[in-house]
Amino acid sequence: MESKTDVINSEQVVISPVGNIDFSNSQDLKDKLLELFKKDYKKVILDFSEVESIDSSGLGKLLLFHKKLKEKEGKLIIRNVESDYIKNMFEMIHLNKVITIEE
């Protein structure tokens, strides 16, 4: 999975994945997130403007990553969800109440 990483400062980082977050690449995303986790960013922002879909594996990994960050008093934020499919899914399973989703 293609993705771009923009370091804002020592506290914040933005990752922008492209396409589908699914079985074939959710491990890549997890590895990337873990790498940032080790660098102690307090705020990890996932820019979803170019994400088209996400499967159960991807959702689960986001939730687990949210838990890990929270443990270190950090925060996972998802921003710019363009896809209605993804928006609806987050609402349907109430994941928008767990992971902060910013417009």
Next chain:
Amino acid sequence: MQTKIEVNKLGNLPDSKMRLSELFITLSSALDMDNYEILDHSRRVAYIALEIAEMLELEKEEINQLVLAALIHDLGIVDTEKKEKAQNIFQVELGLAESHCRLGAELTEKLNFMPQLADIIYFHHHNWSGSNFDRVQGNAIPLASRIIHLSDRIEALIDSETFILNQVDHIMETIKSRSGSWFDPELVKIFSVIAEKESFWLNLKVKEYNSILEKWGRRTRVKIDLSDLESIASIVAHLIDRVSPFTSRHSTGVATIAAMITHELGYSYQQQRAIRIAGLFHDLGKLIVPAEIIEKEAELTAAEFKVVKQHTFYTYRLLNKIQGLGSIPEWAAFHHERLDGTGYPFRISGDQLNTGSRIMAVSDVFQALTEDRPYRPAFSIAKALGIIDSMEQEAKLDAEIVAVLKNAI
């Protein structure tokens, strides 16, 4: 309980056709679960509405919409005290009427396979004339909402302690005195005819409405897909999670983790989704547990823990009433059962727990340990995994599933 379990299999997907009545009756029971018991307010209102609709000779589809809406008309009431006020006191405060009608309609909109229901629920406290929280009056109020309004107020007037036939005169006087102001006068006339029949009242007394609704429900069998089912499960999860800030993210966490594990084990998209639905449903029975117990800051007493232990029994009982849910009742309700038979409340062991039920057990333990509880802060992920490891070593949780979870972290 299932007769034969294939423990190495996930379990079965739901059927493609189900009775909407059964899905909605389960939703109505979730709404009517009060501290320690399930009351029947929603089903009783649905029965009264059905009687009126049949007298009016409405079309089959209109009747179905009306009765389904009646079953969930109080979806927007948040707490027990407000429920008590709305269901037992004849005159509902305008503020409470407005807030629960708006919220109920908003939640009902999630059921996008039944687009008409939200409007019916929105207007179910609207007066025929006089002050409403918006200016809609009279025939502009949907007929189904007018019927539910009348049925709901009739039900609120019935006192369960007094012999029902001795209450009829008083109820009818009260209803008639509001004809034209609160209620559609035509409906009051129709209802006066129904009210002459002792049998109508006795059906309420002896709970015969259950079998009457069952019979009506045979006409509501339709195609239901996983997306429809998930929207119902989503509402249930919302009801459970709104009880307390301590449970507010639990259902979604369990559902998300369980679906992820199902995915990693190589099951299909449909199977992942069905497991996620079961995850959203898994604590349905928690609605029977009073909020004071859920929010208690100290360790529970033995007596309180017994109250809590009932919750999965109710989850099973309510879901298992719905024909065609596949293994969803078992997946959802067996999450406190353990492979060594030391779980509760069915005390079944590994030979009766399919893969889906095992996934739910691991997901529930992990989610519960890593969230704040009133009596303790969340455990760290490492500590939670340590506890899960020891449970696995004691042969309580499935080793393969635990390994999949650890690998995902």
